[in-house]
Amino acid sequence: MTSPVTSAVTSAGSGAATGQRVLVTGASGMLGRAVAVRLQRDGHAVRTFQRRPAGVDGADEVRGSVTDANAVARAVHGCDAVVHLAAKVSFTGREEEFRAVNVTGTRTMLAAARAAGARRFVMVSSPSVAHVGTSIVGAGAGPADPVRARGHYARTKAMAELAALAADSPELRVLAVRPHIVWGPGDTQLVERIVNRARSGRLPILGSGAALIDSTYVDNAADAIAAALVADNAAYGASYVVTNGEPRPVRDLLAGICAAAGVPAPGWSVPSPLARAVGGVIEAMWIRPGWGEPPMTRFLAEQLSTAHWFDQRRTRTSLGWAPAVTLDAGLALLAASYPRR
């Protein structure tokens, strides 16, 4: 894959170029790692910052938590730009934990970046920050809504995004990228859960399975973030939803992932209002330390039974980016990542 923007980096108003030192936080995750690898290939010097080893070849690594201001300051020291992915991502959990990592952590990161003299800050956010529970049908990136967003994750990410955009200034340019449902080979979040449940016959289709859902192949999201880092100054101070731009009925999407992994596609369905109600009950009972992720939450039920797809036109023109890997090509790459049986 080639970057569609490398030729545009010297254009007027551009505040960044290749050859920068970039801090990537949360690089132990699938997307963070892909971003780090991608930026290195673009000629940037990359440093990663996360609690666990990220293992990105050729990258400088600082270990620590975004809740630790000293560690953050150490990590960002000497960097020209920050790509901030570190976050607590979960369907359940206590609000304080989300707040500490997602809100306070982001503020700490912003302050440290400014103090270190960084010029650019790409906040990796989520479309759920503007999602108030109804379907999203071809809408653009609405303003983050910390009051009405659903669940602790979305609410705290909304606060974090607002804080980040408020910090946008001529000295430190900030923009937010919101990739939607990122998946790909090695994905321990979505893909692995879907595949595990499908394998044990516990993956239902909610409602008719027709809810139209867009998603993002991991390399496309990494490309978009890399493009954002070198985008025109005019693109900063705003949020951009990033997806493949190929919405599919949730049934088709799940079937595609299951087929790639070689497990049977979900064959039973649950009416979506029932699923939401059951999800709510389970969610309420589940929040005890050590229980891990519940099998179904209200948030997840809603995500899988209402439409989520977006108007990508502004994203593509402002970031000078277009997805290079189609949904079908992404599924083929996913299939190739599983051992042949």
Next chain:
Amino acid sequence: MTAAALLPPAGLPGLDPAWSRLVEVPRVDGRGGSDTWHVLDNAVDLAAGDETAGTLLCVHGNPTWSYLWRDVARAASKPADGGRPWRVIAVDQLGMGFSERTGRTHRLRDRVVELGALTDALGLTGPVVTVGHDWGGAVSLGWAVEHRAQLAGVVLTNTAVHQDLGVAAPAPLRLALTGGVLRTSTVTTTAFLETALALAHPPLSAAVRDAYRAPYRTRARRVAIGDFVADIPLAADHPSRPALDDLAAAVRTLDVPAFVAWGPRDPVFVGRFLDDVLDRLPQADVHRFEGAGHLVAEDVDFAGALLTWLTDQEVDTPDLDTPDLDAPELEDGVTRTPFRPLGAAVDERADDDGPALVELAPIGGGGPRSISWALLARRVDEIARGMGLAGVGRGDRVCLLVPPGADLTAALYACLRIGAVVVVADAGLGIRGLSRAVRGASPDVVIGVERALLAARALGWPARRFGAGPMSRASRRLLGVETTLVELAASGRTPLGGVPAALPSGGVPAAMPLGGVPAALPPAPGPHDPAAVLFTSGSTGPAKGVAYTHGQLAAMRDVVGTTYGIGPGTAFVAGFAPFALLGPALGATCACPDMDVTAPRTLTAAALAAAVAAIDAAVVFASPAALTAVVASADGLDEEGRRALAGVGVFLSAGAPVPPELLAAAGALMPAAAPHTPYGMTEALLVTDISLDEIRAAAGGEPAVRGVCVGRPVEGVRIAISPLDDRGAATGALTGAPGVTGEILIRGAHVMDHYDRLWLTQRASARDVGWHRTGDVGQFDDADRLWVEGRLRHVITTAEGVLTPVRFERLAEGVAGVGRAAAVGVGPAGVQQVVLVVETVPATRRPGLATTELTARVRASIDRPVAAVFAVPRLPTDVRHNSKVQRTRIGIWAGRALAGGRLGAP
């Protein structure tokens, strides 16, 4: 009780407080003192130095106030389309809205004079266009007739300028005017106010309803509402009667441009008030907003329509009238033959005893019956004279609700002969659609069979009723039938003043010898006179009335005759009822097969063969549904039938898209015939034609399917393409270049004159002078063949560009296991996703996502990303043809399903 004028409270939705002014005006009754008006004046919005086009003087009705015109006040200061701004003066009539409660009763005459005093006080100079609603319409017209020097135009919305003493007032009005009820409903309570506010379609928001209530909170503030209602002069001795009568007469002398915006869902100002307004202002441009009601300014974008109309008046618009039919040659090089009326052939063959019309199964039973040219000519003449005696004349609208056959043919040509305008709406519209169409066309007379007149009575169509076909005395009384076609014919042949002989009810009476002087016939109508209003199928919204002149109908006959070689001496079978009406015009013998004309699928191969044999027909017309039925019943043909069909030279299938497989199957039954299918529409019955061979050649020679190939324009028709922009609007300059997709425009002498009472629709369709915009999209190929790609409103606007549906449907229909397909766009304009909804073979039982396998096959057949594929038991289609898939409806259904909603049937 008196009260001073006030300013409206702040915060009323859409109302800018800066517009409100109080204006003190000296009293006009010579008693000294003054009255204070509240008016909305948008002068504050007009930039200094803005040259205004003039002033819109807006007068509300009862029980509203100037708030009704807030959108006009806003829109007028910055009109779209580059028009000049208008100043708006919207008044609250005295005692109403926030104007002074004077303690006096203001009658119609007072209100007109008071309004004049107000405009004097305001010092209005320059041109004025009056705008009125409800009883404000009469007041505004009163001002208009007294300020002719300043008057530049009049605009009316649901109003009345005349109360015919001979006709009962609408029931709601009579009830409101009943003594005790009047005061209670209008003043003591808010019943009248609330009723008026409930007439909005869709309902007003709570905030807007509250704004209308704001000036009428107390009994004392509502006195004028009651006075206004009491001032409606229903009786001859009413004090305001002379003023209204004078006004109604004076309106006829207004020669300024007029615009009438009408909401048909109005229980008080019903259709006949619109007819009366148009009768008095024949120059008026009128738009009936189907679905809108009394508060048309709330229901639709009236302000936008008004400003569009005003801008049009300013621009020196080229004459959009019909090209001059008398000129032998137009600038496009099409030579015109001199005007020959549609019925000319019937007149010319008045002495010909050969068959004009053969009905294999006439209505009313009995064996085949043949009507000679001589009998047809005589019947047309008799009915024409009889209708004249019955008071039907030039310009009167006559709605024909008679099944195809001799009666319909005779009545049609009789109407055309006397210059009456024929209104044709068919039962294929469904009873609601039919009723809406008939009401919209506002016929003076309905001629119908018993069933149709029953509907006319039940649905309250306000027209005289004439019977067709057999009808009992009791039915006649019950249905209010004045006369029948049989009686009209009898009176038409009876010497003037004579008594028609008693006739058996029903059946064709034997010709009677002429004695004495028959009733006179009026002069024959000319080519520019209105001839007919035909209704569209309504497959894309409410059916539209399409108005034709005599010249255009004659041109249509000539186009059909030339294209298919039909004329005197030829014979054809009309398996598609409308064509039976054209036979006499073409001078060709026409046979109607034994079938239920309202159900085309009842035509059997044997019945078709019998009709062909009866007249030795060279040409066969059949709708696709009829043709399908013929093919399906081919086993019932005997040897004789096969021989008869083998003699057919041409057959045509029209009315809806015809699959080539069907043409081929029918062609096998008529081996000597060249199968043809024309492309046309209610607005121009014949635009292009293509033969089966050409369809096959087009399919074989194309690298990719473009849509449906409909062939080349027939003689006398020109076609142009207006390319689509990236929002899917047909804004491009007209072109004939191949490979460019856009809206299909047509021109020709047989294209309709205009849409009936749909000024905005007509304006949009005729915005390229001399051309008609069809609303279809398509493109030419390299061989000058036209391909239809769908309806303009069904184009799919994706982020990657604009796509058309028919191509995708054709590709999907080529997939094994797929029957019919509909391609629709889902999502907001500009980022829509392509979705396919298909019928499967065999049919699926429940609607839902197609199987993963079928989805994959459909996706693979289409060279664009397809977001989803649904399988449904049946795609909804249009009522009339049962063949055009209703993409708008399917798109809404698919959109709901894909948003995570429940899956009902589409």
